[in-house]
Amino acid sequence: MSVGELDVPGTARIYQEEGETVQNAVTLIPTPSKNPDDPLNWTRKRKYLMLSCVVFYTITATILSSDLYSVFDPLSDSTGLSLDQLNVGTGYLYLFIGVSTLISQPASLAFGKRPTYLVSAFGAALVNIWTAFAKGNSQWIASRLLLGFFISPSFTLVEVSIADVFFLHERSFPIGLYINFLFGGVSLGPILSGYIYEGVGWRAIIWLSTGLTVIMGIVLFFFLEETTFEREHDTLSSITSRNDAEVEQEENDPKTTDKGDKTTTSVQNEHSQSRRLESMDITDATPFTPTPWPGPRFWKFMKPHKHALGIMTRGFLQPLAMYRLPLIWWSGLMYATYQICFNLIAAISSGILAAPPYNFSTSAVGLTFLSPFLSAIPGSVYGGYITDKFVLRQAKKNHGIAEAEHKLKLYIIPAALCPIGLLMMGLGPYYGAHWIVYVLGCAIVNLIGPLATILTVSYVFDCYHPIRPKTEHGVQACAQDMAPYLLSTVLLAMVFTFGFNYVITPWCFGWGLRNFAISSALIITVINATVLVVLKWGKRLRRSGERHYRKIIDW
Incomplete structure (x- = not known):
């Protein structure tokens, strides 16, 4: 492949290619700095401690958002x-998340990821009490709005932290681990709340979820580290490569792990407009020892960024x-589609299973959420x-080059399974089939979601x-590090989700389960078919959209 083909975000x-042979050395992207405090240079255990903290945060935030789903019927009777x-209140919740x-x-980015997580945790606990x-x-x-x-960081900040x-x-x-708990936490809340309601009432659900949130905040206070790091992006940059076996090896012994590390250097010639990669020369350099976790440093916070005001302004306008x-519209649509699919499970399960012919109790309705929880x-x-x-x-087959669209080929799995799950969820109750048909339909939908x-x-991240902006040391570079493309995607997805919550009840219960099942299966099939368009023209859209994107982040 020519160098020009690499000139697309x-x-x-x-993989490096020598002649006709693709080497088994993985190029590390992004390029780690030589600073041992760089999060890219952390040991594997230290990285997974950070991941454990944000996953705990995610599952707690999603439980807060869903813990009342399985008691909507008795909650309606109690509150009027x-x-x-x-x-609709749930719709407002997702709208304000976006x-x-x-x-x-x-x-x-302006004040640090760690304080943002802490404010999120303890603020959500207070609102939950209300x-x-x-x-x-x-x-x-x-x-719901508050x-x-x-809890809005649970939908965007975690991906950037990773x-x-x-x-x-x-x-x-x-x-994938994070998304498992993003979906799984929403299922776990209704499972627990059904039993809690029958034992001590619906307000006890709120007290227990509030207690869990406070515990989560304390864990983050002691164990979560700040991951924001101002890495230099010079025209002369280094790229580190490791063999496949070394990449998968756990860094239990830093000396052993670093022994096989290789550092290579690439020369990037910057175009006057687009700063594009022209050539690459590989040389050896001295690797750094991965830095282990230093222990709890709960007093350590990032100082407010010197460009904090500019970051906040651009952060609101750039997305x-x-x-x-x-591609932003497409990714927002796809994100919304499968968020809506799970919201659909949460919104109609109580209305279907608590009514004839099933007549489930509140705890039994909650227990059915175990199916989508496990399948996630x-x-x-x-x-x-x-x-x-x-x-x-795919990169090995493509002369060592990875395209952002490669992973989208796996969309064949949700495209085939999601319509089946939706048909089971609608036609099963309509024809009075055994309740297991509906529950298995929920499992299928949440398996592929x-x-x-x-x-x-992953696709929008890759794109x-x-x-990088022209200016690497000012507010422009900082604003790009906050991932405005992800904010655009999530905001669009949550607006779609909000609008959908207005039509759930009339679509499913007003129009009839049979019509709902057939129409939803057809709609999801058409939406999934748009992947074919992106597979064919995605790279062209990435190339043509680069100029506009650079214009935005260079503002």
């Missing part, structure tokens, strides 16, 4: 709110300017692992994360 050389009002990322994400005393539809919606504001410490070729597995890019595990954890391996395999989300998030 989202196209990267993963209709089922439709409760579902809108609030325009504040929480730039704040994490939910127990909220009266009427206006206070219900207000509590909760959405405080990108801070993991290399390009190893991100899909940790992102809105991204909507000229077709292979879909996300193994989905992320398979995605990483699949990308490396995390995989589809992994593919979407836009490598693009």
